[in-house]
Amino acid sequence: MxxxxxxxxxxxxxxxxxxxxxxxxxxxxxxxxxxxxxxxxxxxxxxxxxxxxxxxxxxxxxxxxxxxxxxxxxxxxxxxxxxxxxxxxxxxxxxxxxLGGLTVLENLLVAPHDQPGEKLFNIFFRPGRVTKAEKAHVERALEVLRTYGLYELRDSRASDLSGGQKKLLEISRAVMAGxxxxxxxxxxxxxxxxxxxxxxxxxxxxxxxxxxxxxxxxxxxxxxxxxxxxxxxxxxxxxxxxxxxxxxxxxxxxxxxxxxxxxxxxxx
Amino acid sequence: MSAFWLYVFTLIFFLFDYFILAMGLNIQYGETGILNFAYIGFVAIGAYMTGAVSMPNSVGTGQHYILGLNMPFPFNLLVGGLSAMVVSVLVAFIALRRLRTDYLAMVLISLSLVFYDICNNYVPLFNGADGLYNVPSPLAGVLHLTTNSFTVVFALLTGVISLIMWWIMSRITRSPLGRTLRAIRDDDGVAAALGKSVFRYKLTSMMIGSFFAGIGGGLIIQFNTSFNPSAWLPGETFVVFAVIIVGGVSNNIGLLVGSLLVETMLVHLVAFLPAIPGHPGLILNIAAMMIGALLMVMLWFRPQGIVPEKLRRSPAAVAAATTSTDYAGIDEGVSHE
Structure with a gap:
């Protein structure tokens, strides 16, 4: 059909x-x-x-x-x-x-594709690019967390969240990846x-x-x-x-x- | 110099050397979740290769080995690290693509046994069961060192190298790369669903860890001026596991503490104690049992280790992202259901 x-x-x-x-x-x-x-x-x-x-x-x-x-x-x-x-x-x-061992903020920061700081070469030889991209990602992640009402929990261990908060975290993590x-x-x-x-x-x-x-x-x-x-x-x-x-x-x-x-x- | 100080500097050498080894295993197991039961094999590759490139051509030495390039320090050490790294790529393609956790661990331990048997029996490679000996002491000629003063200088040099390696490792684990590795450790299915190439990151982690293993091994063969199969029985891998589990997985300070407690105190300090009359080797056996018992006690009562993993909280990152506004003051009215 x-x-x-x-x-x-x-x-x-x-x-x-x-x-x-x-x-x-x-x-x-x-x-x-x-x-x-x-x-x-x-x-x-x-x-x-x-x-x-x-x-x-x-x-x-x-x-x-x-x-x-x-x-x-x-x-x-x-x-x-x-x-x-x-x-x-x-x-x-x-x-x-x-991602239970990471903070709420880190859960979101994992999401963006092709981060300069995920490459070994950039970490040691282009630290400026890494910092710049990281700063932008942190800004965006905090904005997403504010939208989804998780801002105050940004530094909590993700495994410590309640069931409902984990649902919100999953959605906001997916949103973070655009x-x-x-x-x-x-x-x-x-x-x-x-x-x-x-x-x-x-x-x-x-x-x-x-x-x-x-x-x-x-x-x-x-x-x-x-x-x-x-x-x-x-x-x-x-x-x-x-x-x-x-x-x-x-x-x-x-x-x-x-x-x-x-x-x-x-x-x- | 008294024998006492020689012991002390020998212990200091092993403290720093195992700190390097622990950092290497930690990025694989603690950060990425790769249960690498073949770790000591990579240490051995680093040791053998460092030895083989620093020694003169094998003809007339009474030993059989490959290379023999008279390569000076620190290039020989780098060759050791890079060799272990290259082998880790091959191993990763065999073992890491499809297998996970326990199956991967079994394949890795099998590979390390195969490699062990090859080194032990195939004499032209690294002199078989006799192993390499009379490995030149680095810098001894340049600095006019005696056997004793070499021990001191090399222990301190190893300390400096371990600090450099610590700096390198901290840069990695604090970077977005480290974060992605920990994401893979926590749930590789989620990492893949977020578009992360899990195999590529595991490969990167294997390579970095094996480089550290190779450097640690290269330092051992130069400190002892010899290395043979009895030095890297497959069970040695678990001593490094004990170091990181006791000290604290994913915490570099913890690794140093674990290295001090397990490696320095229980493995090497006891080796210098006088034997109990009539029972040679008993002390070493008791020490081995104590490591096992310590491992069990830790896993039972404090699985996070003496110095647990720190949550990477955000102040620095947030401060960088938010300008002068007081972000902490913003109340978003979060529901804590």
Whole structure:
């Protein structure tokens, strides 16, 4: 099934017939979708639908068994994650993966690509360039930390942060790298309602800055509020794509996912 | 000069030399998370190569070895460091590309055993089990040093070299490069997701650490004027691990403290104690057990070491970035949920 609603030209990220098996179990089974550029897209589906696996494949953390994918106009099928990241795709993780031994500020300072101070030669022979770049990065990192409300925590050890703060740290670290496409794997999971509101606001701000966002999300209230476009995965393949309100009419989607959520009372 | 002072300066030599070795292993293990169980092999390469280039052509010396270039100090030492670095590149391409942590450690320890057997059995390389001896003492001729005064001068020279190496290492660990290495240590998947070439940085870390290993080894062969396979049994790697774990991983002062406690006190000081009558070698065995026990006690009660890693807080960086405004006064109303 190909995605009719978004043309390849308008797509920042997409995949065609992705497959991935774990010990014979097909986690991803022909997922095909396009993520519209400059919009916020939700990737939803029941547990075990393969959402995280798809995100892992798109970000290069895992290799697919079959299928193709692209980032903007570049074919990125089975590229290393560092190469995909350098093309402008940043991601966060379902379970926060902060760099625990580093401070909050250092977590952000790691993010910029091609820092002069990462080269041995520059450290000893072009210290001026290193200092200048470092100064600029520190300024930018502090600005990002202010935006995300982590400024006061800049010198804390990242592993000492609370769960919600770690979620914010992951997003701000990804933002620090200046992404074109941002993959957020359940950015609101296990987060208190006030912070959900805040994170939703941050994601809308990123959209306003031109960042394309693909987020795995279970909270349909959030999806309804901030997402322009929805991709429904079930049993490893794309069940439907479109606006959430349209998908509510789709019987297949309702029986596979929305019905389940409605039963659980998650939709008000 | 009394024997006492000779002992003291021998201990001082080993203190500084193991400080250099500890810094080298620390950038690999402490900063980058590479469990390099082959570390002593790189020390040996540095020692052998430094010896082989400083000695005259092997014909007529009664020894068999390669090179024999009569190379003067400090160029011979640099050759030792650079040789270890070159070998580390080869090892990195074999072991570092795909493997991580425990598997990598097993492959590295195997490689060091292979290299050990080659050096021990293939005589034309570095004189086999006899090893190299009669290695010229650097500067002895120029400064008209006796055996005793050479010990003092070389121990102090090693101290100066270790300070230079410390300066170099501090520059690296405080730089953005050091930060990226620590990011890889904490979570190499995240580092890759941020666009860092994990293999390239691990390779850089291996090269820097191996250079330090080679320099440390080169100093040992010149201080002792000899080096043979009994000096670098694969277990020696764990003495260097003990130095950095006891002293404090990722803290240069900690490495110096670890070097003093483990290497100077438990390895070399005890070697000078008089043997217990009827039990030759017992003291050394007890010392080895004490190192093991100390390692366990530290890992159990104080895994961060005596002088723990310091968090790199930002005042300097922030002061550089913010001009005259009092950044600390800005209240951003952070939520501490």
């Amino acid at each position: 190909s995605d009719q609603s978004v043309s390849r030209a308008d797509s920042a990220l997409g995949c065609q017939d992705l497959t991935k098996s774990f010990l014979g179990v097909r986690a991803v089974n022909g997922a095909t979708f396009e993520v519209p550029r400059g919009q916020i897209t939700a990737l939803i589906g029941p547990n075990g639908a393969g959402k995280t696996t798809v995100v892992n494949i798109l970000s290069g953390l895992m290799k697919s068994d079959g299928g193709t994918m692209h980032l903007e106009s570049t074919e990125t099928t089975n590229w290393e994650s560092e190469k995909i990241a350098r093309l402008g795709l940043m991601r966060t993780f379902q379970l926060s993966r902060e 992404p074109k496409v941002l993959l957020l794997d359940e950015p609101m999971a296990g987060v208190n309602p006030a912070l959900i509101e805040r994170i939703g606001g941050y994601i809308l701000d990123l959209k306003a800055q031109g960042v394309t966002v693909l987020m795995v999300e279970h909270n349909l209230n959030v999806v309804e509020k901030i997402c322009d476009h929805v991709i429904v995965l079930a049993e490893g393949r794309t069940l439907a794509t479109g606006r959430l309100s349209d998908l509510r009419e789709n019987k297949e989607v309702v029986s596979a996912y929305l019905g389940e959520v409605i039963d659980a009372g998650a939709i008000s």
